[in-house]
Amino acid sequence: xTVAYRVVASAVRDERTRTVARFTAxxxxxxxxxxxxxxxxxxxxxTAARYxxxxxxxxxxxxxxxxxxxxxxxxxxxxxxHQRRMDLLSAPAKLARGxxxxxxxxxxxxxxxxxxxxxxxxxxxxxLTPTLAVIHLVHWTAIVIGIVWGPVVAAAPWLALTCLWAIxxxxxxxxAWALPAAQxxxxxxxxxxxxxxxxxxxxxxxxxxxxxxxxxxxxxxxxMLSPIVIAGCGVEVDVTLPSGVSTxxxxxxxKKLAExxxxxxxxxxxxxxxxxxxxxxxxxxxxxxxxxxxxxxxAIDPQxxxxxxxxxxxxxxxxxxxxxxxxVHQRHLLITGLSNQGKTASLRAVALWxxxxxxxxxxxxxxxxxGDWSMFDGLATTLIEGPTDDHVIxxxxxxxxxVAEMERRILAPRGTAxxxxxxxxxxxxxxxxxxxxxxxxxxxxxxxxxxxYFNAVRxxxxxxxxxxxxxxxxxxxxxxxxxxxxxREGAHIxxxxxxxxxxxxxxxxxxxxxxxGAAPHKLxxxxxxxxxxxxxxxxxxxxxQSSITVRTHFxxxxxxxxIATRAKERRGxxxxxxxxxxxxxxxxxxxxxxVLGDAKRMRTDQVRQRLAERDPDEYRAWxxxxxxxxxxxxxxxxxxxxxxxxxSRERVHQALAARDENPTESH
Ligand SMILES: Nc1ncnc2c1ncn2[C@@H]1O[C@H](COP(=O)(O)OP(=O)(O)OP(=O)(O)O)[C@@H](O)[C@H]1O
Numbered sequence: 241x242t243v244a245y246r247v248v249a250s251a252v253r254d255e256r257t258r259t260v261a262r263f264t265a266x267x268x269x270x271x272x273x274x275x276x277x278x279x280x281x282x283x284x285x286x287t288a289a290r291y292x293x294x295x296x297x298x299x300x301x302x303x304x305x306x307x308x309x310x311x312x313x314x315x316x317x318x319x320x321x322h323q324r325r326m327d328l329l330s331a332p333a334k335l336a337r338g339x340x341x342x343x344x345x346x347x348x349x350x351x352x353x354x355x356x357x358x359x360x361x362x363x364x365x366x367x368l369t370p371t372l373a374v375i376h377l378v379h380w381t382a383i384v385i386g387i388v389w390g391p392v393v394a395a396a397p398w399l400a401l402t403c404l405w406a407i408x409x410x411x412x413x414x415x416a417w418a419l420p421a422a423q424x425x426x427x428x429x430x431x432x433x434x435x436x437x438x439x440x441x442x443x444x445x446x447x448x449x450x451x452x453x454x455x456x457x458x459x460x461x462x463x464m465l466s467p468i469v470i471a472g473c474g475v476e477v478d479v480t481l482p483s484g485v486s487t488x489x490x491x492x493x494x495k496k497l498a499e500x501x502x503x504x505x506x507x508x509x510x511x512x513x514x515x516x517x518x519x520x521x522x523x524x525x526x527x528x529x530x531x532x533x534x535x536x537x538x539a540i541d542p543q544x545x546x547x548x549x550x551x552x553x554x555x556x557x558x559x560x561x562x563x564x565x566x567x568v569h570q571r572h573l574l575i576t577g578l579s580n581q582g583k584t585a586s587l588r589a590v591a592l593w594x595x596x597x598x599x600x601x602x603x604x605x606x607x608x609x610x611g612d613w614s615m616f617d618g619l620a621t622t623l624i625e626g627p628t629d630d631h632v633i634x635x636x637x638x639x640x641x642x643v644a645e646m647e648r649r650i651l652a653p654r655g656t657a658x659x660x661x662x663x664x665x666x667x668x669x670x671x672x673x674x675x676x677x678x679x680x681x682x683x684x685x686x687x688x689x690x691x692x693y694f695n696a697v698r699x700x701x702x703x704x705x706x707x708x709x710x711x712x713x714x715x716x717x718x719x720x721x722x723x724x725x726x727x728r729e730g731a732h733i734x735x736x737x738x739x740x741x742x743x744x745x746x747x748x749x750x751x752x753x754x755x756x757g758a759a760p761h762k763l764x765x766x767x768x769x770x771x772x773x774x775x776x777x778x779x780x781x782x783x784x785q786s787s788i789t790v791r792t793h794f795x796x797x798x799x800x801x802x803i804a805t806r807a808k809e810r811r812g813x814x815x816x817x818x819x820x821x822x823x824x825x826x827x828x829x830x831x832x833x834x835v836l837g838d839a840k841r842m843r844t845d846q847v848r849q850r851l852a853e854r855d856p857d858e859y860r861a862w863x864x865x866x867x868x869x870x871x872x873x874x875x876x877x878x879x880x881x882x883x884x885x886x887x888s889r890e891r892v893h894q895a896l897a898a899r900d901e902n903p904t905e906s907h
Pocket of ligand 1: 793
């Protein structure tokens with residue numbers, strides 16, 4: 241049984257078997273198609289259906305004059321047909337009359353001819369000679385017909401079948417799968433996309449209602465298509481589907497449609513514009529998407545500048561070949577993608593551009609820590625690099641620092657201008673998955689109400705935008721655990737490189753984008769590195785589309801270093817806290833005075849938080865006792881006011897002054 245099964249299975253899989261099957265199917269379908277074409281032509285010739293179809297199409301297109309002309313033609317056709325039928329009724333009598341009259345006239349003519357002949361020869365027998373000659377002719381004709389009749393009758397069906405087959409073949413009635421391998425693989429690849437190719441591809445896409453509707457259309461389906469226009473390295477066409485066919489049905493058959501168009505799946509994009517029942521097809525020129533796009537303008541133009549508010553990062557090209565530029569002004573950003581597909585590179589490219597605006601402050605946590613962001617040392621105020629729990633703790637405190645700054649800005653007088661502050665967490669999934677628990681029993685990772693990283697991100701998402709505190713996150717392989725719903729939905733710009741599944745695509749870009757045709761899961765892992773599908777704000781998305789596919793410029797490490805150096809030169813010597821070893825021991829009292837600023841007094845926990853933000857290495861681990869001890873040692877003890885412990889600015893300044901007077905006392 242198993243052996244028999246294997247033999248059958250291997251026979252079915254054998255390419256020769258398939259070729260034979262395809263051959264048989266192809267020619268049978270040509271024949272069936274030919275029958276259909278002839279039947280349709282015959283039907284069309286006998287009925288006024290084609291005039292009605294043309295009239296409806298003209299009406300639908302708003303061409304009323306044309307519609308009326310077709311109506312008139314239809315009327316004339318019907319009148320002529322009626323006349324023909326009436327003529328047919330009286331035909332037998334006319335025919336009989338014609339035969340009698342014709343026969344008599346013929347006989348008369350022959351006899352007259354015979355009479356003339358007899359008179360000329362003088363032989364009365366010649367009167368019948370012409371009549372006998374005609375009788376002989378008829379006799380011989382009957383003999384010849386008798387001989388050829390048999391073979392003609394035998395060959396007629398075959399001749400008819402051959403004609404039908406040829407008609408079917410000319411009308412390309414066999415589907416793409418039944419074509420010979422050579423035609424399927426390369427056939428028309430590279431050939432321009434024409435309306436008939438698009439309509440045939442749609443007809444054979446496997447939607448019976450669509451197939452039937454196209455067959456019934458007078459113009460073979462051309463009315464469904466908008467003009468085919470060149471769009472970048474491909475063409476674009478809108479297809480208005482007939483009623484009963486949904487846009488989703490077509491979208492689900494992307495692979496089949498691409499094959500029917502002689503393209504690879506990744507070379508055909510189906511989006512859903514606003515017009516009802518319409519799908520927009522973008523069909524790449526064969527192989528065009530495998531050509532690299534040019535280098536980033538950041539890498540080749542040393543004069544390029546950036547402007548946080550009004551500028552746009554030259555990120556890459558859309559599929560039409562137009563420049564795709566991203567505005568990050570007051571926008572949170574999220575980039576997801578499978579590992580090693582260009583997530584860091586695409587996120588870093590935007591940051592490198594923005595770094596050229598010297599007013600922007602960066603605080604960066606790279607939770608992979610292999611040096612992808614090391615060129616930001618000396619450029620970012622905070623740079624955390626590493627994957628351990630300690631790094632996550634640092635990153636969490638960095639984000640909490642952003643929250644503190646955001647809250648300070650929110651409380652500032654109206655109209656205060658703030659320098660843009662951008663927090664970047666690359667490999668943010670590491671933070672969400674971190675098991676570390678703080679001294680206060682609050683987890684750093686996770687998505688609980690007490691989770692510190694999660695909560696800090698949420699706060700920035702909710703309120704950071706208006707005070708120009710934004711957060712950019714890069715994460716791998718989204719799941720509900722490593723990228724909670726609230727966090728993914730809090731980003732204004734959502735971009736995704738290739739992902740494993742549609743479900744992940746929905747997490748990365750949201751349902752609306754995926755339902756509208758965004759398909760990061762259809763990108764090719766390894767081959768489409770650096771290609772992002774972007775949804776949301778900050779980028780120009782073609783009218784009616786919910787996403788745009790961008791092929792980003794790749795900026796390698798060397799070019800990134802150069803751009804960062806340029807950015808540093810424009811900024812002039814900034815110190816990055818987390819990576820710059822303190823040359824001198826920290827001056828606690830001076831730091832406390834600095835964080836107090838103009839406040840008369842400040843709660844001790846707030847002072848600790850600000851200290852941690854100012855110098856995480858030194859103060860992050862500080863407990864309330866350590867702060868109290870430092871203040872006590874300087875003679876500026878904290879005291880209770882309104883039920884909470886506070887630090888007095890006056891006392892701290894007095895202590896500083898006392899120390900200045902007696903510099904030998906250590907701080
Ligand atoms: N825009 C691009 N065009 C072409 N190749 C690219 C592009 N971006 C990245 N690559 C290639 O992909 C490699 C991986 O890029 P990158 O480190 O940014 O991936 P990643 O998604 O951040 O990986 P991981 O998640 O594992 O850190 C790069 O070394 C580069 O060779």
